[in-house]
Amino acid sequence: MEPKPNFPDANQIKETDLQHHWHPFTDTATLGKDELRLITHAKGSYIWDSEGNPVLDGMAGLWCVNVGYGRDEIVDAVAAQMRDLPYYNTFFKSTHAPVAALAEKIASTTPGDLNRIFFNTSGSDSNDSMLRTVRTYWESMGKxxxxxxxxxxxxxxxxxxxxxxxxxxxxxxAQGGPMVPDIAHIDQPYWYEEGGDMDPAEFGLARAKLLEEEIDRIGEEKVAAFFAEPIQGAGGVIIPPETYWPEINRICKERDILLITDEVICGFGRLGEWFGAIHYGLEPDMMTMAKGLSSGYLPIGALAVSDKIARQIFENAGEYVHGYTYSGHPACCAAALKNIEIIEREGLVDRTRTHTGPLFHDKLQTLADHPMVGEVRSVGLMAAIELVADKSSRKRFDNVGEVGTKCRDKCFENGLIMRAVRDTMVISPPLVITDGEIGELVEKAWKSIDQAWQEIG
Ligand SMILES: Cc1ncc(COP(=O)(O)O)c(C=O)c1O
Structure with missing residues (x-):
């Protein structure tokens, strides 16, 4: 695909943007026009900027464009739905065809008996729904x-x-508090950063046991649930040691604590299974999802709840006074249904597990030969590259984040999107990435890492 020839004045758009648009997760005071990237169009695994440069999107947008860009089928499905019924709510005993079909479809992909689906518009509000639903469940149990x-x-x-x-x-x-009360945080299973001299298996067990200690500290009668991403994404693609999840699962089962996974990134094939919970052999009591549910084509999220919990709430809590104007929006459901149809038809979940995931893993390992790369890890199509000052001691650079940011900027100059979490580079490409594009990604990653390394001397 070529750059758009009649693209309106990029400079003017940037000016307008800088004057009026408040960007999320951005230091607006220091945002300069030269830094602003104007993205014009996209196809497959590539996006284009207003200078006409193709950029390989190693992040699938924000970990979400699983089926890749430019899927006319999704556009057509949404347009057809918009013509028939652009909007109607799902409150007060109303429904429509796409929301019923999507709920059934999601239930068919989830593990265990997560057969009841509550719709939202994002990952964040799906997690809000999770919090309210967990507390409503225990209230309905008389606890x-x-x-x-x-x-x-x-x-x-x-x-x-x-x-x-x-x-x-x-x-x-630290911004905009106070926070919601009655949420406790335990240490993460991040062996590379926090494992010290322990071996990974021992460390995984130790970090899982923190859950048991925290339950004892708070009192089991007060603890409702443990909630976690199967693999932490934005934290730095933190793949827990193999010992971690089985032990967490045991503790939740033995201690009458609900186990809930946040599948907003890990869901819909990212790890080579429909959900991260399946990859780790878990049957959670609830799961939240968004992103890959529609591959980002339209905003939609969901909370999947087990039959047991849903029945308990339905029979004992009366009307559930919760929901959003756009819960189960017909156009978003149509986009999600077509997206899941594509994932199934093209076998993207199996392809990630059996082909692209292993290829990606093997090719990425070549980066470990670079003097600044301390570890490369991946599951499916989700990976992290640790940049360190000293490989053998896992010592970080003194100015945390400097080399990561430099490497991220070099990537963009070299035509690759890779994100930096402090000095950990994270990657999560579209699931449709080809073998050739995996090779290109790794080549550009090496070049960018090396340039960043040369610059910091
Ligand atoms: C694990 C996880 N949960 C929740 C969210 C929030 O999703 P959203 O940005 O759609 O609100 C994200 C977003 O990156 C995420 O990675």
Missing amino acids: PEKRVIITRKNAYHGSTVAGVSLGGMAGMQ
């Missing part, structure tokens, strides 16, 4: 004091007040 949700430090669960409270990002929690 209103069982309301503490245990999550992890450095987890990302969204940007609403509940999302930030559930998440463990200290910088986010």
Whole structure:
């Protein structure tokens, strides 16, 4: 695909943007026009900027464009739905065809008996719904004091007040508080950063046991749930040691604590299974999802709830006074249905597990030969590259974040999107990435890492 020939004046658009648009997650005071990237169009695994440069999108947007860009089928499905019924709500005993079909479809892909689907518009509000639903469940059981949700430090669960409270990002929690009460955070299973001299298996067990200690500290009668991403994404693609999830699962089962996974990134094939919980052999009591549910074509999120919990709430809590104007929006459901149809038809989940995931893993490992790369890890099509000052001791650079930012900027100059989490580079390309594009991604990553390394001397 070529650059758009009649693209309106890029300079003017940037000026207008800088004057009126408040960007999320941006230091607006220092944002300069030269830094602003104007994205004009996209196809497959590539986006184009206003200078006509193709850029390989190693992040699938924000970890979401699983089926890749330019899917006319999704556009057509949405247009047809918009003509028939552009909007109607799902409150007060109303429904429509796409929301019923999508709920059934999601239920068919989830593990265990997660057959009841509540719709939202994003990952953040799906996590809000999760919080309210967990507490409503225990209230309906006659245990209103069982309301503490245990999550992890450095987890990302969204940007609403509940999302930030559930998440463990200290910088986010420092703005706009106070946070939602009765949420506790335990240490994360980040072996590379925090494992010290322990071997990974031992460290994974130790970090899982923190959950048991926290339950004892708070009192089991007060703890409602443990909530976590199967693999922390925005925290730095933190793949827990193999010992971690089985132990967490055991603790939740033995201690009458709900186990809930945030599948906003890990869901819809990213790890080579429909959900991260399936990859780790878990049957959670609830799961939240968004992003890959529609591959980002339209905003939609969902909370999947087990039959047991849903029945308990339905029979004992009366009307559930919760929902959004756009819960189950018909056009968003149509986009999600077509997206899932594409994932199934093209076998993208299996392809990630059996072909692209292993190829990506092997090619990425070549980066470990670089003097600044301390570790490369991946599951499916989700990966991290640790940049360090000293490989053998896993010592970081003194000015944390400097080399990561430099490497991210070099990537963009070299035609690749890779994101930096402090000095950890994270990658999460569209699931349609080809073998050739995987080779290109790794080549550009090496070049960018090397240039960043040369520059910091
Ligand atoms: C694991 C996880 N949960 C929740 C969210 C929030 O989703 P959204 O940005 O759609 O509100 C994100 C977003 O990156 C996420 O990565």
